[in-house]
Structure formats: structure tokens, C-alpha cells
Amino acid sequence: MSEASANRRLIQRLLLVVVAMFGFGFALVPIYEVMCQALGINGKTAGVVYEGVQVVNEARTVRVQFLATNSAGMVWEFRPKNDELLVHPGAVNEMIFVASNPSNSIMTAQAVPSIAPSVAAAYFHKTECFCFTQQVLQPGQRIEMPVRFIVDRDLPEDVHHLTLAYTLFDITATKSPAAVAGR
Template sequence: MKGNDVYLRRSNRRTAIRLGAVVLGMFGFGFALVPLYDVICEVTGLNGRSASLTGTSAPAVATVDTERTVIVEFVAIRNQGLDWGFSPAVTQMEVHPGRQYVTHFVASNRREDAAVGQAVPSVSPSSAARHFSKTECFCFTRQAFGPRESREMPVAFVVDPGLPPRVERITLAYTLFELKDTASGPRGQSDERGT
């Protein structure tokens, strides 16, 4: 009987250790999913994400394709219930791939108290995302607004000449969210970079 008890204890201990390892592995995998998803989106252009959405500079483009024009549309979306004004200064531009362009979005806090917002970008079609680079963007940082404050926020971008010929129109959309209970730094910046 003693031999059986010892065998059961060892068996139970091994099972508990294996289950603990599985739980720790699942926990670690859960934490790894977000950065893994970001990398996959960046590499594949999935969900309209490109390398420039993380705040990195666009690669230097050697040539400007003056023979080709692409229409870039700008869309501004406010998160539901957000009492802000948010719109593009222009709704579309005709651009030559390889040349840098600058446009602006206009945001205004309509409330009587200060607020902090963050814009989340997306590019469509998804096949164009890897060919659309932002060198400067208000979406890279949190935007702190005083009561009733309005501001023009610049976006500098380049469309890569390697954009597939079938893509004639690109849409750059921003969804603006309010960040509640955040400690923001100076106007338009924070301690952490936004994505």
C-alpha cells in the first residue's frame, strides 16, 4: 500500500507541475499576443497598419513618379459620445508617389474642462498600407486640449512609388478617442508615445 501511495504522490506532483507550466505558458502567450499582432499587422499591412503608424520615420524615397497621381482621401471619425469637433482640413488630395505632402486635421474640445485625446489611424485598402508612410503625425502622441481649445494638427506623408498600379485611391482615416484619467505632459505630448 505504501508503494502505491508514493507512486500516486509522485504522479500527482508531476501532473501539478505540468499543469502549472501550461498555465504559465498560456499567461505568457497572452501577454505576447499584442506585440505579436502589431508586428504581423506591420509586416502584412493587415488592418491598415504600416510601419509608420508606430512613430518611426518613413524610409527615404529616391524618386518621384510625376507620371502617376494617386488620390488620398482623409476621413475623421469621433468616438461615439465624444464632445469634440474633428475634421480634415481637406477631404482629398491628388499626390505623386515619392513626393512628401502635408495636410492638417482640425480638432476642438467643445467642453468647459480640459481633455486629452488620441487618434488611431488606419489606411485602406490594406494592400496600400505598407506603401503609405507618415513622417509627422499628431497620432504619434496624445493631444492635450484646454477648455474650448481648437487646433490644427499636421500630417506629413509619402506614398511609395512601389504602390501597386491597380491602387488609384487611398483612404487615411483617424478615429479620435478621449483618454480619461491620464496624466498628460505639455500640450500635445505625453510621457508615452501613442500607437
């Protein structure tokens, strides 16, 4: 085998590796979504319907703390209306988060939730959440965004406090100007 044909085979193999890596990069997002939904991790509970939920123990309360932070470079003001709620496991609850865009341009954001302690994530079910969709705000616009949730009545008895934290990311640059303006 000549040196030229060996080089050609090496280049073909390297190109195949590059294409495979590129394809795998695109496949990671749907794989992540499926895994989060199947395992109930990272607060991904969209599309789950909870019917017939009820409080079994009226005496039991769980403190749910709410945190809101911005990622680096995100200029929006973002906060929960209250810092915490005392809830009964099995009851439907709601918290409102407030966001405003103080910039002079249209911006798109995506909130990413997390729940602590991690053992409680499987028992925290969001039935409606602003984190399920991207939020587009005009310059100076302010919105109230609800999150409706149920702390499962099967939450382990030793868990008395949960924290639902959201980090808000500026994804304006990932949207085409026509898509942002069309919303």
C-alpha cells in the first residue's frame, strides 16, 4: 500500500469520526430530554397529568423555598413573588415568578429548574410551568409566570424542606431575528 492511499484511508476515517461526533452532538438533546422524563430528574415533568390528587395527612406540611437566579450576562430582573410556601403533600399549589426586561431590545429566555434535595425531585411534580416554554419579552415588558405543582404525598417523612430553584438563561442569540420578532 502506497503512502498516498494510506493517507487517503486515514483522512476518510477521520472524516467519518467528525461526522459521527457531529451527529452525536445533535442527538444529545433529545436523549437528555427522554432520560429526564423517564427518570423524573432535573425537574422535567412536562406532560404528566395528575388527577385525583388529595391530601392524606392535613397535619403534615413541607416548606418549599423558591430561588431565582440569572445566568451570566442575563439582564432581566427575575424573582418569585414569595420566598417560600408551606404546603400539604398531595395538594395543588401555585407560585408566581416575575420577570422584566430592562434592556432596549427584544430578548428570549429559558428557565432551567432544579430541585433539592435530589431525593425529593421524584416527588415534586410541576403540572404547569413557565420553564416548559421560552419566554419572549419586549423592551421594558414585565410578566408574571405561574408554576403549579404538587408535592407527592409519598414524599419520605424525613424530608421537611424542598428548594425549587430556577436559573434564567438568555437564549436570544440562538433565535433567528425573524423568529424573535414574530412572537
